Amino acid sequence: MLEAWEYVINHPEKLAGWTLDHLQITFVAIVIAVILGVALGVYITGKGKEHIADIVLYIADIAMTTPSLALFGFLMLILSSIGLRAIGFLPAVIALIIYGQLPILRNTYTAIREVDPAMIEAGRAMGMTEKQVLFKVKLPLAVPVIMAGLRNAIVLIIGIAAIAAMIGAGGLGVPIWRGLRNARMDLIIVGGVSVSILALLVDALMSRVEQWVTPKGLKTR
Template identity: 40%
Template sequence: MDSIIQFLTTNWSELLFKTWQHFYISIIAVFLGIIVAVPIGIALTRTPKLAGVIMGIAGVIQTFPSLAILAFFIPILGVGKVPAIVALFFYSVLPILRNTYIGVKGIERNLLEAGRGMGMTGWERIRYVEIPLAIPVIMAGIRLSTVYLIGWATLAAFIGAGGLGDYIFSGLNLYQTEFIIAGAIPVTILALLVDLLLGKLENWATPKGIRKLEQAA
């Protein structure tokens, strides 16, 4: 215990820096995943036959080992943060894509017909009907993806991307428990805090009527 306290006292500034590195690597990957997966998920609800193929491909990519994905991008993008972000982006896509597809697909048809009857264009129905009604399911996918990526981002240290994984792997190599704890605990806390913040964002983005129905259920 004393060695851990001494380590934190000596290296607190570096620990904060690596936590920040870990955070922004994960968040950039999730942000890219949202930009790509949400529009594709909505588009796939219009093409059910293609949806199965795309979901299958995304599912196969998700089964690839994390280290294999990271290693795959080294010859193309080199080492550092860029290949780590790209690899994590691929892992972020499936949960967001699947939840977006399920959320939009599950909207009652009469609500969409009501929007069409009001003269809404296709884009207006997406913006004012589909996304607001599907936002709890979409946000669940984003939260799941973000928590996963914060954990997986520790592997980015293998290719020189930095982050809290540096401490974990240094601890494993040097048999130093304080290094492992200094990396593992902040990762866990970071994942919990980000999930909490995304939960607040989900609550804010969910229409009041849907929130009341969820509370009543």
């Protein structure tokens, strides 16, 4: 423990660099994962899309349960076969996006499906089009559950990003792997603890965001 602390004191620039790399990878992955997951989650709630929904959620389930190492390896294979860079930033971000999909997709889908039918009928009875019902009724009412999914996905992505160091993407996984290879406990602790702290900080930030985007009338007082 003490050695880990000494390491941080002596090499703050290294820790800062890894943290920045880590944030960069996860930030890009999170932004894309959220947009993709929410859009797809909303799309599969559409009329007559129950079959597509089943398939999409099933694939997301499989992706989530695939060991991350295997997924990275698999992605390297695919990317190199289509002539893209198989190591570094790109495969790392893609893998993280895939991991983030399940909690985002499932929560978005469930949240919208479980909006009280009486609310939807009230919207239609007022003369709202399907689109207006989606944006004025369903989505606002679904926000709390969607946000819970996003927070899950974000913490997950920050954690798994540590493994991305293995394929040369950098980040806080670097000291962990280095420590493992050279039996340097201090490095492992520096990396591991930093990832945890980062995840907690970002989650705290997201809880603020959640407060901010939840419609006022839905907040429990």
